[in-house]
Amino acid sequence: MMGFLRSIFAHPSGRIGGAIVAAYLLIAILGALGLTPYDPLMQFRIDRLHAPTVAYWMGTDLFGRDVASRLMKGIGQSFTVAFFSVAIATAAGTVLGLTTAWFGKRWDAILMRLMDVLLAFPAILLALLIVTVVGPGTWTSVAAIGIVYTPIFTRVVRGPALSLKSREFVDAARTFGSSRFYILTRHLLLNLVAPLTVQVTLALAWALLTEAGLSFLGLGTQPPAASLGLMLSDSRNLMESAPWLMIFPGITIMLSILGFNLLGDALRDILDPKTRRA
Amino acid sequence: MNYLTRRLAAFPLVLLGVSVIVFFAIRLVPGDSITAMLGTEAGLLTPQQRDALAVYFGIDQPWPVQYWRWLLNLFHGDLGISATYGKPVLEVILQRFPLTLELALLSMLIALSVGVPAGVFAATRNERPSDLAVRVAAMIGQSTPSFVFGLLIIYVLSAGFGVLPTMGAFTPLWEDPIRNLGQLILPALTLGFAFAASVTRVSRSAMLDVLSDDYVRTARSKGASARSVVWRHALPNALIPVVTLSGIEFGYLLGGAVIVEQIYALPGLGRMVLEAILQRDYALVQGAVLFIALNFMIVNLLVDLAYVALDPRIRLENQ
Numbered sequence: 001m002m003g004f005l006r007s008i009f010a011h012p013s014g015r016i017g018g019a020i021v022a023a024y025l026l027i028a029i030l031g032a033l034g035l036t037p038y039d040p041l042m043q044f045r046i047d048r049l050h051a052p053t054v055a056y057w058m059g060t061d062l063f064g065r066d067v068a069s070r071l072m073k074g075i076g077q078s079f080t081v082a083f084f085s086v087a088i089a090t091a092a093g094t095v096l097g098l099t100t101a102w103f104g105k106r107w108d109a110i111l112m113r114l115m116d117v118l119l120a121f122p123a124i125l126l127a128l129l130i131v132t133v134v135g136p137g138t139w140t141s142v143a144a145i146g147i148v149y150t151p152i153f154t155r156v157v158r159g160p161a162l163s164l165k166s167r168e169f170v171d172a173a174r175t176f177g178s179s180r181f182y183i184l185t186r187h188l189l190l191n192l193v194a195p196l197t198v199q200v201t202l203a204l205a206w207a208l209l210t211e212a213g214l215s216f217l218g219l220g221t222q223p224p225a226a227s228l229g230l231m232l233s234d235s236r237n238l239m240e241s242a243p244w245l246m247i248f249p250g251i252t253i254m255l256s257i258l259g260f261n262l263l264g265d266a267l268r269d270i271l272d273p274k275t276r277r278a
Numbered sequence: 279m280n281y282l283t284r285r286l287a288a289f290p291l292v293l294l295g296v297s298v299i300v301f302f303a304i305r306l307v308p309g310d311s312i313t314a315m316l317g318t319e320a321g322l323l324t325p326q327q328r329d330a331l332a333v334y335f336g337i338d339q340p341w342p343v344q345y346w347r348w349l350l351n352l353f354h355g356d357l358g359i360s361a362t363y364g365k366p367v368l369e370v371i372l373q374r375f376p377l378t379l380e381l382a383l384l385s386m387l388i389a390l391s392v393g394v395p396a397g398v399f400a401a402t403r404n405e406r407p408s409d410l411a412v413r414v415a416a417m418i419g420q421s422t423p424s425f426v427f428g429l430l431i432i433y434v435l436s437a438g439f440g441v442l443p444t445m446g447a448f449t450p451l452w453e454d455p456i457r458n459l460g461q462l463i464l465p466a467l468t469l470g471f472a473f474a475a476s477v478t479r480v481s482r483s484a485m486l487d488v489l490s491d492d493y494v495r496t497a498r499s500k501g502a503s504a505r506s507v508v509w510r511h512a513l514p515n516a517l518i519p520v521v522t523l524s525g526i527e528f529g530y531l532l533g534g535a536v537i538v539e540q541i542y543a544l545p546g547l548g549r550m551v552l553e554a555i556l557q558r559d560y561a562l563v564q565g566a567v568l569f570i571a572l573n574f575m576i577v578n579l580l581v582d583l584a585y586v587a588l589d590p591r592i593r594l595e596n597q
Contacts, residue, residue: 116288117295120571122533125551129563132555133306209423213537216425217552232425236541239433246433250426258421265417 007270008263014270017262024256028079031072038066040073040226049242059244061234067244070226071252077227078256081141081220082207088146090200093153094192098184100154101161112158115151123148123206124213131219141220145210149203156199161188194271201264205257212253228253285579289572296571297352297564301345304555304563311337311558315361335361337560348564357568358561362554367565371547374534375569378547380451380458381466381538382531386524388470389477394513394520396474397481402508404486412478419475428468428541435464448545465542469535473527480523484516491515518588525581532577533570 008014030036037057038044044064052059058067096115100108118126130144164170165188173183214220215229223230228249235245312331313320323331332338336347336358348358357367400412435441449457488494489512497511534548547566554562 113288113291114295116292117299120292120296120574121567122530122570122574124536125533125548125567125570128536128552128555129300129303129567133303135308205421212423213425216537217540229425232429236429239429240436243433243437246429250430254418254422254426257423258418261417261421 004270008266011266011269013262014266017259017264017266020255020259021263024075024079024259027072028076031069031074031076036066036069036072038069040065040069041224042066049238051242052244058248059242061231061242061245062238067231067248070231071228071248073226074228074231074249075252075256077138077221077225078208078211078229078253081138081145081211082204084142085145085207085211086149086200086203088142089149089153089203090196092146092150093155094157094189094196096150097154097157098161098188101158101165102180102184102188111154115154118147118151121148123210127210127214128217128219131214136214136219136222138221138225141211141214144214145207148210149207152203153196153199156195157192160192160195164188164191198264198268198271201260201267205260205264208253208257208260282579282583285582289575292575293568293571297349297568298345300564300567301348301560302341304558304560305341307555307558309558311335311361311560314556314558335359335561348561352568357565360554360559360562362557362559362562367561370550370562371566371569374545374547374550376450377448377462377544378532378534381462381469381535381544381546382528384462384466385469385473385531386528388466389473389527390520390524392470392474393477394481396478397520398485398508398513398516400478400482401485401489402504409482412482416475416478416482419471420479422472424468424472424535425537425541427471428465428538431464431468432541461542461544465535465538465544468538468541469531473524476523476527477520480519481516484519485512488512488516514588518585521584521588522581525577525584529574529577529581532573 008018031040042065044050044060044066046064047056047060048064049062050056050060050064056066056068058071060066061070096111100111121129126148127141127144130147131140134140134143170183170187173187178186211220211227212229212232215227216233218230218233220229221227231249232246232253235242235249239246312323312328312335316323320328329338336344339347351358355368357371359365360367360370363370396412396416400409403409432442448461451458485508489508491512494507494512497507502511532547534546534551536548536552538544539546539549540552547570551563551566551570553559554566
């Protein structure tokens with residue numbers, strides 16, 4: 001584990017991406033613990049639309065709420081949605097991918113057609129449909145994004161699992177009488193950790209993007225709770241008089257996605273030497 | 279069965295799956311389409327009028343019956359009547375589609391004309407400062423959500439130059455091409471920015487792979503100019519991953535760019551579907567999603583066929 005962290009640190013993209021992600025995690029934890037400069041929901045009516053100052057580092061919004069505090073809370077919100085949705089997609093995709101590869105035949109045919117159906121939907125439209133059916137909210141976004149990305153994880157796992165299945169060491173394990181569960185988890189899953197790690201990191205970047213997009217359209221986190229996409233969407237009509245309302249959430253979203261993309265690139269280089277230069 | 283027939287045979291099956299999901303999902307949305315359509319006026323309807331409207335829109339029967347009827351009508355080319363527009367669904371979709379298609383084509387044009395040269399440039403200067411600069415720019419481009427970049431463009435234009443993008447009534451290409459391009463250029467730039475970044479990254483890595491191949495070394499050693507080696511010998515072979523990426527991205531863009539259409543107030547397919555979902559316009563959502571999925575599948579098939587054209591070694595039958 002230490003060696004793995006060291007190789008991330010030795011990679012330029014890994015260093016920068018890792019530092020960005022670590023900083024965001026720290027901010028998210030501070031936000032979750034309530035250690036923000038102000039209460040993110042507190043309205044300082046006399047300081048409405050205040051430009052950034054020492055008192056309000058990133059200014060205040062239309063209701064006089066502190067932008068920096070709301071951003072801290074919003075980062076926690078976005079990361080919660082991103083982590084849980086990717087966790088769902090990874091777990092579901094891994095189970096589906098492994099079992100389709102292992103059992104093949106009808107199960108594989110039915111499931112992969114179902115995945116084709118889900119993939120034929122544009123991601124944001126599928127998420128929109130799910131959110132409208134269930135009603136917007138944090139956990140709906142988690143479920144929607146999780147479902148949208150499950151087919152991708154299924155495919156990522158199924159391909160390599162199919163080729164691993166026919167390798168000698170799997171045959172050997174079968175001859176020794178290893179149980180099916182043992183072979184699937186020990187021999188197949190352990191060998192899939194590398195591609196999965198890369199995919200998880202990149203999926204976190206997409207999930208942040210999708211969450212921000214849903215909130216931007218008003219179908220993610222609901223006001224008055226803070227969310228990066230919602231803050232950006234609210235800034236649209238005040239862009240000229242209060243540009244800080246757009247600039248800070250915009251940069252915050254961009255940097256978070258950049259962090260995961262850089263980390264994902266570094267992990268791909270480290271874990272998959274074949275695509276070293278990609 | 280050959281590859282093409284097999285792929286085409288899968289089309290109806292996948293579309294059937296898509297239609298089932300959309301049909302039942304949209305009906306699970308709380309509220310009914312008549313109330314959503316008429317708003318508070320729905321309260322003024324007599325039960326008889328409400329029933330008559332339900333019959334008109336074909337939503338008076340149990341769901342499975344409704345689905346069966348919808349499917350039968352679909353085979354006759356009838357996608358139903360949109361409750362919001364009061365027009366046939368296909369007509370509404372085809373009204374919105376040219377904008378979406380044009381926007382997707384323009385974005386792809388921007389992405390390819392910036393991304394491919396940038397990727398080739400970076401690859402030929404591997405690990406030098408100019409390569410690093412391109413890579414950093416591409417990474418930032420890929421990490422900037424379209425709505426952040428779109429709002430930034432609008433802000434820079436309005437704060438810096440005092441101009442605002444032309445919003446409001448959209449002019450089709452055939453009515454006034456110049457005004458039309460004026461309306462679409464900023465949305466296309468917004469979408470093309472991240473798209474160009476991905477194209478740059480993929481072309482760079484594909485070029486690097488190809489440039490180290492034996493045949494490129496042979497071309498060099500027999501005295502071909504550096505320019506001819508890069509553009510004539512290496513690039514055509516590096517294009518396959520670029521074609522894949524652009525094709526998939528284009529397929530997604532044909533489904534409408536919901537957020538960018540929203541920012542620039544464009545009447546495209548994406549915003550239409552969003553509004554239709556919110557309005558519970560059952561027929562329109564069903565028809566539009568089916569249309570989008572079909573487009574996506576056709577584009578994907580074309581991308582796969584393009585492999586064969588670009589690389590005759592690939593035999594699709596074996597895949």
